[in-house]
Amino acid sequence: MVQFSAVVGILLFAGMFAAIWQLPPQGARGQWTPIVVLGLIGLSYLLTAPTSEALFDAVRVNSAYLLSHLCVLTALALSSLYWLHYLSADPPTRRRALAMRLGYGGVAVTLPVLFAASPQRPHGVGFGCEFAGSPGMRIYWVLQSVMVIYALSPLARAAFRAYRQEKSWRRNLLVMLSGLTMVFIAYELWVILVVALWPTMPPPWAQTATTLLQVTVGVLLVAGAFGPVVSGAFHNTRLALNYLERLAPLHHWLMQRYPHIRFRARTSLRLETRVTEMLIEISDGLRLLQRDEPALAAALRLDHNTIRTMGYDRDHHAAYELAAAATFRSRNPGPTLPTRVLPAHVTPVSGQAR
Secondary structure: HHHHHHHHHHHHHHHHHHHHHOOHHHHOOOOHHHHHHHHHHHHHHHOOOOHHHHHHHOOOOOOHHHHHHHHHHHHHHHHHHHHHHHHHHOOOOOOHHHHHHHHHHHHHHHHHHHHHHHOOOOOOOOOOOOOOOOOHHHHHHHHHHHHHHHHHHHHHHHHHHHHOHHHHHHHHHHHHHHHHHHHHHHHHHHHHHHHHOOOOOOHHHHHHHHHHHHHHHHHHHHHHHHHHHHHHHHHHHHHHHHHHHHHHHHHHHHHHOHHHOOOOOOOOHHHHHHHHHHHHHHHHHHHHHHOOOOHHHHOOOOOHHHEEEEEEEEEEOOOHHHHHHHHHHOOOOOOOOOOOOOOOOOOOOOOOOO
């Protein structure tokens, strides 16, 4: 089980770094909170690895597990305060949000106090070992489980309601989130049951049930971390390749005419960044063409009025450039088109209104 926790922690951190890699293309829509939550949960698993346990045992026995629990509670608190605003039909009021913060803060202070006041056994992690004969540790486990359930219950309800209203591919991700929260809640209820029924050592079948629940939670966490990241990366790559294919002919022709407007000398390796640079260069090239050679622009149907009246999808953030690229590809201009290069002193008029 220790090796399983280490593997889960490493995979969660890999998912976190993949999410960071996908953050720049999202621009202002990108959010750091889900990444921080993923990192805290990954850290909670890595803290229970043998190396981390031995390192923190030098300070106090089992202190690595205390830090692991605090990381989980912090991650769940951030998740509740963050995701409820997006998934819930009735986001928490300011007073309720303040009460939630005070509750999480109180538990974050109480758990270390109970831990420090209770005797700890070396390698006592697991049900029935670290709280045997220690009322303080039994309260510790029950309080932690109640707080986790309190944080996850509204999140589970909000995710389920959002799933019923969602009609796109995000339904699968919401199903994963709902299932994860339900299994997590079941696991914490099981913790309370074990502490109440077997204060010394649970029977073998109960230990097996505990391990199965822990494995299920870990698998769902990994799947929930990699699912959105992998699907998002695949979607972004496919969209970027589609953009590059549609924009490439017009971009190549404009760069032959106006090489001085190239955004940078070296082409970016990131597809999403390459598309952004290509759109900027096409926009500047079209402005120069429309300003300095209006007859040629009109002959190629690249003049401003023609592009605006093409009836292209106006909701698209790059509708103007894509419309011009579609017109250029439909005409399929050959090498006989003039390719006069403007003098070096001519610069793009980026501020000109369309």
